[in-house]
Amino acid sequence: PSLEYELLRRRIGTNILEYWNYMSSEAEKLQKLLSNEVESHQSQKILTDFVQLSREHKRSLLNDFDQMTKNDGYENYRHTEAKALSDLVQKRLYYLQNPTDCATAKKLVCKINKGCGWGCQLHHMVYCFIMAYATERTLILKSKGWRYHKGGFEEIFQPVSKTCLDERGASMGAWPANENVQVLTVPIIDSLNPRPSFLPLAIPADLAPRLTKLHGDPIAWWIGQFVKFLLKPQPETQEMLDNGRKKLGFKKPIVGVHIRRTDKVGTEASFHSLDEYMRSVDEYYNQLEMVQYVEKRRVFLASDDPKVIDEARKNYPHYDVIGDPEIAKIAAVSTRYTDSSLNGIMLDIDLLSKSDFLVCTFSSQVCRVAYEIMQTVYPDAYNRFKSLDDIYYYGGQNSHNVISVLDHKPSTHDQIQVKTGDLIGIAGNHWNGFSKGKNLRTNQNGLFPSFKVNDKVEVANFPKYSHVDE
Numbered sequence: 001p002s003l004e005y006e007l008l009r010r011r012i013g014t015n016i017l018e019y020w021n022y023m024s025s026e027a028e029k030l031q032k033l034l035s036n037e038v039e040s041h042q043s044q045k046i047l048t049d050f051v052q053l054s055r056e057h058k059r060s061l062l063n064d065f066d067q068m069t070k071n072d073g074y075e076n077y078r079h080t081e082a083k084a085l086s087d088l089v090q091k092r093l094y095y096l097q098n099p100t101d102c103a104t105a106k107k108l109v110c111k112i113n114k115g116c117g118w119g120c121q122l123h124h125m126v127y128c129f130i131m132a133y134a135t136e137r138t139l140i141l142k143s144k145g146w147r148y149h150k151g152g153f154e155e156i157f158q159p160v161s162k163t164c165l166d167e168r169g170a171s172m173g174a175w176p177a178n179e180n181v182q183v184l185t186v187p188i189i190d191s192l193n194p195r196p197s198f199l200p201l202a203i204p205a206d207l208a209p210r211l212t213k214l215h216g217d218p219i220a221w222w223i224g225q226f227v228k229f230l231l232k233p234q235p236e237t238q239e240m241l242d243n244g245r246k247k248l249g250f251k252k253p254i255v256g257v258h259i260r261r262t263d264k265v266g267t268e269a270s271f272h273s274l275d276e277y278m279r280s281v282d283e284y285y286n287q288l289e290m291v292q293y294v295e296k297r298r299v300f301l302a303s304d305d306p307k308v309i310d311e312a313r314k315n316y317p318h319y320d321v322i323g324d325p326e327i328a329k330i331a332a333v334s335t336r337y338t339d340s341s342l343n344g345i346m347l348d349i350d351l352l353s354k355s356d357f358l359v360c361t362f363s364s365q366v367c368r369v370a371y372e373i374m375q376t377v378y379p380d381a382y383n384r385f386k387s388l389d390d391i392y393y394y395g396g397q398n399s400h401n402v403i404s405v406l407d408h409k410p411s412t413h414d415q416i417q418v419k420t421g422d423l424i425g426i427a428g429n430h431w432n433g434f435s436k437g438k439n440l441r442t443n444q445n446g447l448f449p450s451f452k453v454n455d456k457v458e459v460a461n462f463p464k465y466s467h468v469d470e
């Protein structure tokens, strides 16, 4: 397919949803207004019918869209290209990680024990790995005494190198250090200074033409490739994951739901009720059942709040609710970042990433990791999620901009004016048809219709590794 075709196809898919977000949210406002009026039965009936049929209309459009994608003759390309691109990157990482002489190899040392959860630590490792890739250095993970497993990363996952795990070298320096220094250390991403252009959300220039055609969320794919290389379970870990999956009865179709509660709520994220998550799950199955017989609606529920699993079983009896309250119980207590909780979080992320669709809050690194891994499971899973809060981001990322493709004249005081071609720094999507951001031309902050922009994929120059590709 041409790049234009693929971009347009995905844009249509995204904007069917944006159109629906807008219509349903406006209709809800009207419904509220009407419910206060006495003589409004007739208007209420019209509005209720309107919403109901529009919802069906949306499902039908999305199903047709999926059918079109399956039947446009390019599915084979998508699968082949996804594999080829992944193989290419994995080969480069393997090369980088296996220098012939570890004593003289250039290295980047990364302490994994950042004071935060597993998703956050994994993202710290990925950031180190991107720095290593960009500076052509072998990544050395330092993980002895790791809070999730005292014995270290290598007892749970395969070592990230077969030839070079020794952090020592003739000279050592902290970023940005002289490029000749043998061993480079880096701080956490938030403190990195100066900040190179190759940090997320940037993808490598040499891969950009192929990747932007293949994938609807190239940065999530790119991050996913580093996660894929890092997380190769040791046999025992693999066995734990396989047994866990079997024990839970994980099978398709299935929607993965991640509900992050405890310490996150009120500090870094707002509370969302189980019903809010389940509305999206219901919608997934309502759409699916239009084209396919579903014997049993199944949902995999992961949480650090054990109550929600019982709540789901009680309130959604027509669902097969898969989940382990014991895992959630361990996750909930303050000793969360310890040996006993690692298996649980690994299994939960594994199953979330293997689900057909993901419902969660992207404010949680757990869910963002699951989404990133999902990109290595499917050729392009850019639209297999519903986040109840944030859009996808990478903690500590460089700026995220969108480009407007249509003019916009504000119709309320909280909207901003936009001209085609304007760059807007995006802060978030309100999932009601509008996104929020700052127009970089006018410096105005405010709302704009989400369908009037396209994502701006950031591209940076990385080393090309062309000698590895043959």
Ligand code: GDP
Pocket: 116, 117, 118, 119, 120, 121, 258, 259, 260, 264, 302, 303, 304, 327, 328, 331, 336, 337, 341, 344, 345, 346, 348, 363, 364, 365, 366
């Ligand atoms: P964030 O705080 O949600 O952004 O994600 P982090 O991964 O950085 O820290 C949260 C930690 O809480 C996880 O790493 C787990 O240890 C625990 N946790 C949160 N949600 C779950 C869950 O659904 N299942 C399990 N097993 N643990 C969880």
